[in-house]
Amino acid sequence: MALNPSARGAVYDRGYRPYDGPRGGRWAATLALYKASVRRAIGLRRSWRQKFLPLALLAVVSIPAAVNVGIGYATRNSPLEGFSFFTYREYVGVSSALLLFVAVCAPDVVCPDRRQRVLPVIFARPLTGTDYVLAKLGAIFSLVFAFAVLPQVLLFVGQTLVSKDGSLHYIADHADIIWKVPLAVAALAAYYAALSLAVSSLTARRIVAGASIFGITIVSSVVAGILRHADALGGRGPLFNVLALPLVVRDLIFEGHVHESSPLAYVPGAGALGLVAYLLVLGLSVAVLLWRYRWAER
């Protein structure tokens, strides 16, 4: 009896198909590393535990904006109309949630590469050490920017919608916010991305990197506080507070000078000094990063 060929079953080898499609170069590889790092930091394609913390922190930093908008809505026809807990300038600040976000995400995108010895396989690809640093910096910058700007967007849109004078009037009155907030947030994000990644690149352990990021901010705050109270360095002690430096840049963007509430407010040339210190920390952090990944640089 002849067997139906289809009923015999077959062990077949699908073999190997060469790839003859498009191939990108360094830029494509850098972009791919950037996307992979963003996905990793916010827990995409990972378990829910990795997604929880970044999203929870984003929710936490959005609460003040939501409350502010809610109060604005509730008091729009009362004598308290126009009341606000904080200004847009003040909202571009350093919150514990932002610090925690940075201390969790930055180590997560670089430490495992070193600890799990993935770096040699990454650098066997068409990219260099500089490309690696750019991709990681870009990823953390984007995330911190989004983390800090989304509550601002919520606040702006909310205030626009509940404004008694009308949305267009509110937007016209606050037109400068549309460029000042993104610029200040970008300065903040660049600073924290570089600083946190530089610290994280020095160790293979995420917990050590996260603790070090907190440690540097706390120690520098304490040192700056001691110098300020000792009235040393002509009142320039707060410049040693790494947390305060991006706030000086923020003040320069919003006000053109250091705000009166800043500990540097009455120090001559505080704005310029703060900007120099900001750029120094930023440059030093990038230099540390390039140095740490120099072995793949050709």
Place this chain on the structure above:
Amino acid sequence: MPRGLVGLVGANGAGKTTLFRLLLGLARPTEGAIEVCSRPVAADPVGVRSRLGYMPEHDCLPLDQSAADVVATFGELSGLPARPARQRASEVLDLVGLDEARFRPVGGFSTGMRQRVKLAQALVADPELALLDEPTAGLDPTGREEMLALVSRLSSFGISVLLATHLLDDVARVCDHVVMLDAGRLVVAGPTETLLHQTGKLTVEVNAGIGRLARSLMEHGLTVVSDGPFEVDGEAGALDVVVGADPGPVLDTIRDVLADLGLPLHRLSSRAASLDEAFVAAERGVEAWR
């Protein structure tokens, strides 16, 4: 080096991994120049790397991601667009035998499965040359057989392979050419079959009467080499007979002796050197040169 499967052999510390780093442009040679896939490494390391696949000896995989994600990400890092990278990852994982396990986290994989993922990430971008550093390290005998079978198929896919190992048997089984290193120096290089050169000996194996055969051959003036005495006449066994420049008379003598004694001949063949012997002999040559 020629296309195909090339074995890079040497003891630990011989410089195999360093050579890989040089080929990848991740280390600079103190002198000389390197070309890989017709491209100068010093002038265009990124271009060279775009044509290479690299499988390191050590663990190198993100443990908390699925095999499919890991391989697809490495495909994208090699320059493939996202969609083709995922498709290639699926195909290559299928090729290495991980089709069903590809959505499981790599951290839960056995050593053999991780080795397969490492091989898959090296192949995902369809390289011209795959640098495989000890691909059978840590594998059980079955896993080793399967890995060698996979590696031996790569040249038929158009992928040349440089296989670094200290297991000469692996090289003898799958490689067309061999390069031997010792302490950073080239010891010997050439086609595998050339290195498995003739030793000037014939191996005679009989199913019985090995002792009588040895005594008779010696009585006929031949030089017999064996691992031990042949005291039990009824034993089966093998012995080597030294042949000179002309093996004809020796072969005639062996034939006559076997016929006279009426012994059951099992095998009569030229004895080839093993790669181990070639490596030891070449190392001795290097030592003498030093």
